[in-house]
Amino acid sequence: MRFENRIKNFYKLANLLVENKKITAKDIAYMYAESGIDIFPIYHIENGSCSCPAKQCKSKGKHPQTNKGFQDASTNIQILNIWFQNKILNLGMPTGNGIYILDIDPRNGGLDSFETIQKKYKFSPQTLTVKTGGNGYHCYYKSYLDLPKVGNLYPGIDFLGRGSYAIIPPSNHISGNNYSWSAKYKFLDDLPEFIIADIRNRNKTHEKSNWEAYSLEKIPEGQRNEKITKLAGLLINKLNPTLALNLVNSWNLSNCEPPLIEKEILAIVESIVRKEQRKNKRASL
Numbered sequence: 001m002r003f004e005n006r007i008k009n010f011y012k013l014a015n016l017l018v019e020n021k022k023i024t025a026k027d028i029a030y031m032y033a034e035s036g037i038d039i040f041p042i043y044h045i046e047n048g049s050c051s052c053p054a055k056q057c058k059s060k061g062k063h064p065q066t067n068k069g070f071q072d073a074s075t076n077i078q079i080l081n082i083w084f085q086n087k088i089l090n091l092g093m094p095t096g097n098g099i100y101i102l103d104i105d106p107r108n109g110g111l112d113s114f115e116t117i118q119k120k121y122k123f124s125p126q127t128l129t130v131k132t133g134g135n136g137y138h139c140y141y142k143s144y145l146d147l148p149k150v151g152n153l154y155p156g157i158d159f160l161g162r163g164s165y166a167i168i169p170p171s172n173h174i175s176g177n178n179y180s181w182s183a184k185y186k187f188l189d190d191l192p193e194f195i196i197a198d199i200r201n202r203n204k205t206h207e208k209s210n211w212e213a214y215s216l217e218k219i220p221e222g223q224r225n226e227k228i229t230k231l232a233g234l235l236i237n238k239l240n241p242t243l244a245l246n247l248v249n250s251w252n253l254s255n256c257e258p259p260l261i262e263k264e265i266l267a268i269v270e271s272i273v274r275k276e277q278r279k280n281k282r283a284s285l
């Protein structure tokens with residue numbers, strides 16, 4: 001679903017649920033599906049423990065019931081019928097695609113660092129918020145940008161974006177509490193600019209440390225092909241193929257022990273270029 005519609009439908013539904021706290025998880029799941037917002041089943045807490053078969057579950061009431069987790073999320077009523085057949089479930093919603101969350105965890109200092117960023121950036125959160133079962137908060141935001149998840153974006157605060165999911169109300173929690181919508185705020189704010197900047201900076205720092213690792217690493221015989229394929233892939237994404245080939249060649253000479261023969265490097269680079277060309281062709285169709 002397009003960003004705009006997903007955001008609009010989510011906003012409407014969340015407001016409805018802020019007002020009506022007595023709707024069951026099952027009914028809420030169908031309401032989400034009917035609004036075109038995909039959800040998926042999570043194990044719930046039953047008699048003080050996780051309803052999953054594991055004897056010593058490490059993520060009680062928080063992990064998916066399906067193999068691919070948030071990638072299985074669906075709006076298909078028939079699939080929901082199977083998931084909810086005589087079963088109580090917690091609910092998960094993939095994040096990203098317009099909807100983003102600051103996940104504030106009080107056990108790791110999240111509340112303090114949320115206060116710090118409010119002072120530092122002079123912003124006050126007035127956006128739809130869920131009180132989590134663990135006494136933390138999920139602050140929901142909208143953005144038309146495609147942003148990945150970032151763990152510990154601030155101390156004790158995760159950014160839930162593409163590649164992540166949130167447990168949504170009325171799911172239950174090992175503490176005995178349920179996730180619930182706070183009645184305080186009813187708007188879905190734009191994701192603040194400073195958060196977007198911090199996410200981008202974080203990714204840049206990661207990239208920089210990746211390059212640093214590449215420059216220092218000595219690659220033994222058994223790992224040369226794999227490492228060269230990775231490096232060539234990164235460079236071809238950013239540079240023209242001839243320059244990428246030259247750089248991979250000189251990196252091979254200085255970092256691989258012993259260096260791979262030039263012909264093999266050419267073959268690796270050519271195969272990546274062909275793959276990229278096929279990808280671009282598909283994307284432009």
Ligand SMILES: [Zn+2]
Pocket residue numbers: 043050051052053054057058059060061063
């Ligand atoms: Zn479990």
